[in-house]
Amino acid sequence: MKNFFIILAMKVLNIILKICGKHGGNFLGKVAFDWNPEIFKYFKVTCPVIAVTATNGKTMTNNAIGSVLNTAGKKIISNKEGNNMETGILSTLLKSCTLSGKINADYLVFEVDEGYVPVVFKDFRLDTLVILDFFRDQLDRNGEVESLILKINDFLKTYTGNLLLNNDDPNVSRLGLANPDNKNVYYFSVDRYQYATNDMKEAGEGKFCPFCKTRLEYEYYQYSHIGKFKCPNCDYGNNKIYKQAKNINLSEMSFEIDDVLYKIKSNSIYIIYNFTAVVACCSLYNIDTKYIQETLANFELNNGRLEKLIIKDAPTVINLAKNPTGANVSLRLLNEDPDEKELLFVLNDNKADGFDVSWIWDINFDSLNNVKRVITAGTRGYDIAIRIKTAGFDENKIEAYLDLEQAVYALYSNTTKKYVIANYTSLQPTRKEILKLK
Ligand SMILES: [Zn+2]
Secondary structure, eight states: HHHHHHHHHHHHHHHHHHHTTOOOHHHHHHHHHHHHHGGGOEEEEEEEEEEEEESSSHHHHHHHHHHHHHHHTOEEEOOTOOOOHHHHHHHHHHHHBBOOOOEEEEEEEEEEEGHHHHHHHTTOOEEEEEEOOOOOOHHHHOOHHHHHHHHHHHHHTTTSSEEEEEEEEEHHGGGSSSSSOOEEEOEEOOOOOOTTTTOSSSSSOOBBBBOOOOOEEEEEEEETEEEEETTTTTTTOOOSSSSSEEEEEETEEEEEEETTTESSSOOOOHHHHHHHHHHHHHHHHHHHHHHHHHHHHHOOOSSSSSSSEEETTEEEEEESSSSSSHHHHHHHHHHHSSEEEEEEEOOOOOHHHHGOOOGGGGEEEEEEETTEEEEEEEEHHHHHHHHHHHOOOOGGGGOSSHHHHHHHHHTTOOOSEEEEEEEEHHHHHHHHHHHHOO
């Protein structure tokens, strides 16, 4: 009875919020969760529940899986706006359930914050968990990446659903051994791409075997610590691969899985990893590859995740980077592009960003390829300017602004190609300033 009234109250509250023009975000879930922390048990779900977690790439992968299922004619419920903690997922469920807690959909697809997987799915069924990667991320908020992995490992000890893991991330593929009785562990991988290297070029974790502590041996690195590795001592890393992307073609923007060609709208290796996870996840549910092809050929997030725009005749790529790997992936794309370009880096240190900006020293700014000018902005715009100068970039070509509007105005004083990197709270304000010029 109590849960019935909680749901009723939240539905009324949702209507009031809507009338006031508010979206609700995490709010409904927060109120309901405070009222009854076990409310997740109350929902009656008969359809498959899919969750995506990672340090980077959750939103894109989650939304792409949802889009494929939509294209295949399935009704999905998803937290597409990225409210990915227990309160955000609960809000999504509260908005879509009946008063008796029944949820009518063909699939539930959720992006879940790495730290909240055990919280959300303690009392809520989970059929497929997709894990993309683990990187160092906002140390002052999240702590060491190892403690996060151990938390998920503990959760997985009793989990028997589908577990879809990135075999090329040693931090992720180790989780396949968390429950030796789980027969539903699947690994995905991406074959060597043209800019893979023999040495690690960027900050990375997981240099040692989690089982026998021997140093891992890499055949190649794709980016950060993602690559083809194995433990020379205990053979860790030698898994049977369920889906592997091959023939990665960045200029054609395509890859192949099981001889099916996927055309995409991006030339980033990082996105090909996300989409390989999408293909693998959808094939677990026997979704016809034609729906996946059709969706990926048109899929773009357009919310500052490798978003491409033309502003005042200048081709522009905007990307979120809230940790070193996110920034390094953007810079990799910039460096793989031979054209002349300019970089705008916006760095804030608001609460949601973490107050500690020391992570910028793990960004690889060495040898920026054909970058003619760097502009920095944000509450820590001077810190990032100093970081880039220290990496050896000519200081006369660096302009630091405290005012974002001025920075963006200066950036578009010419039509040279632009790469824009912004961290968490600076991303949307930066987009807004840029879109004003469109
Ligand atoms: Zn080992």
